[in-house]
Amino acid sequence: MKKLRPIDISVILPVFNEAENLDNCQKSIAKTLENICSAYEILYVNDGSTDDSLDIIKQLAKKNNSVKYLDLSRNFGQQAAISAGLEYCSGNRIVIMDADMQDPPELIAEMNQKMDEGFDVVYGKRKTRKGESFLKKFTARLFYRLLARITNVKIPMDTGDFRMISRKVADILKKMPERDRFIRGQVAWIGFKQTYVSYEREGRKKGRSAWSYKQMIRFAIDGITSFSDFPLRFATFLGIIVSFVSFILILWALYQRFIAHSYVQGWTSLILSVLFLGGVQLLSLGIIGEYISRIGSNVRRRPRYVINEKNTETEDETLDEQPSDE
Ligand code: UDP
Ligand code: MG
Numbered sequence: 001m002k003k004l005r006p007i008d009i010s011v012i013l014p015v016f017n018e019a020e021n022l023d024n025c026q027k028s029i030a031k032t033l034e035n036i037c038s039a040y041e042i043l044y045v046n047d048g049s050t051d052d053s054l055d056i057i058k059q060l061a062k063k064n065n066s067v068k069y070l071d072l073s074r075n076f077g078q079q080a081a082i083s084a085g086l087e088y089c090s091g092n093r094i095v096i097m098d099a100d101m102q103d104p105p106e107l108i109a110e111m112n113q114k115m116d117e118g119f120d121v122v123y124g125k126r127k128t129r130k131g132e133s134f135l136k137k138f139t140a141r142l143f144y145r146l147l148a149r150i151t152n153v154k155i156p157m158d159t160g161d162f163r164m165i166s167r168k169v170a171d172i173l174k175k176m177p178e179r180d181r182f183i184r185g186q187v188a189w190i191g192f193k194q195t196y197v198s199y200e201r202e203g204r205k206k207g208r209s210a211w212s213y214k215q216m217i218r219f220a221i222d223g224i225t226s227f228s229d230f231p232l233r234f235a236t237f238l239g240i241i242v243s244f245v246s247f248i249l250i251l252w253a254l255y256q257r258f259i260a261h262s263y264v265q266g267w268t269s270l271i272l273s274v275l276f277l278g279g280v281q282l283l284s285l286g287i288i289g290e291y292i293s294r295i296g297s298n299v300r301r302r303p304r305y306v307i308n309e310k311n312t313e314t315e316d317e318t319l320d321e322q323p324s325d326e
Pocket of ligand 2: 098100102209
C-alpha cells in the first residue's frame with residue numbers, strides 16, 4: 001500500500017447513546033487495526049447522545065491519540081453522522097461501522113485484504129442477523145428486495161453501511177450534493193470494483209437500537225426516492241388503469257340508462273367510485289409530495305449537520321494538492 005496520506009485506515013463510528021459499548025468497541029477495533037496497519041485513526045461522531053457517550057469518547061482520546069471525535073450540536077441521524085465523519089477523516093482507506101459491536105471489527109482485516117487485491121469498496125454482507133425482531137428482519141428483507149426491483153442501481157442486498165472504501169470513493173461520496181443521504185445506495189451508484197465479505201451479524205452488545213420504526217420508514221422512503229422514479233411512474237400507471245376502468249364503467253352506465261332502461265339505485269356504485277378515486281388521488285399526491293420534499297430539502301441547501309466541538313482538522317484543506325492513491 002503506497003502511503004501518500006499519513007493515515008492508512010480511518011474508522012468512522014456514528015455514536016448515539018452508546019456509552020456502554022464504547023470501551024469494548026475501542027479496544028477491539030484498536031487491536032485489529034494495530035495488526036494490519038501502522039497508522040490509523042478512530043473517529044467517533046457523537047450524534048447528540050443524551051448519555052455520557054461524549055465524556056467516554058474524550059477519555060478514550062486522552063489515552064490514545066489515534067482517537068478523534070466530532071460532537072454534533074444535536075441528533076442529526078446516523079447518515080448525517082457518517083457524512084460528518086467522511087468530511088473529517090483523513091485515511092487512505094475508510095471503514096464505516098456501527099458503534100454497538102454489531103459489526104465485528106475482526107472483519108476489517110479481511111476487508112483490508114480485499115482492498116489490497118485492488119477493490120475500491122468492500123462491504124459486509126449479513127448472512128444472519130441475530131437479536132433483531134422478526135418484524136425488523138422481515139421488513140428489512142422486503143425493503144431490499146423491493147428496492148432492487150425498482151432501482152437501476154445495483155444496491156447490494158442485506159448490507160448495512162458496514163464497509164471499507166478507498167479514498168477515491170470517499171472523495172466522490174463527499175462531493176455528491178444530496179441532502180438526504182442513503183450512503184449504501186450512493187456507494188453502489190459510484191461504482192468501481194466492489195466486492196463483499198459475509199459475516200454473521202450479532203445482536204447489540206448493550207443498549208437498544210435507536211432506530212424507531214418511524215425512522216426506518218423515513219430511511220426506506222429516502223432510499224427509494226433518491227434512487228428510483230418508479231413510484232412517480234407507478235402513480236401515472238395507476239391513473240391510466242383507473243381511467244380505463246372508469247371509461248368502461250361509464251359506457252356501461254350509459255347503456256343501462258338509455259338502452260336497457262334499468263337505472264335505479266346507483267348509490268353504491270357512486271360512493272364506491274368516489275372513494276376509490278379519492279384514494280388513488282391521495283396516493284398519487286402523496287408520492288409527488290415525497291419527491292417535492294426532496295427537491296425542497298436540496299434547494300434549501302442547509303448543512304447536513306452542525307459541529308459543536310472536535311479534536312480533528314479538515315484534513316482535505318491540507319491534503320488537497322496531493323496526488324491521489326493510484
Ligand atoms: N446512530 C446515530 N444516530 C442515530 C441513531 C443511531 O449515530 O440517530 C448510530 C448508533 O449509535 C450506532 C449506529 O448508528 O452506532 C446504528 O444504530 P442502531 O444500532 O440503532 O441501528 P441498527 O443496528 O438497529 O440498524
Ligand atoms: Mg445496531
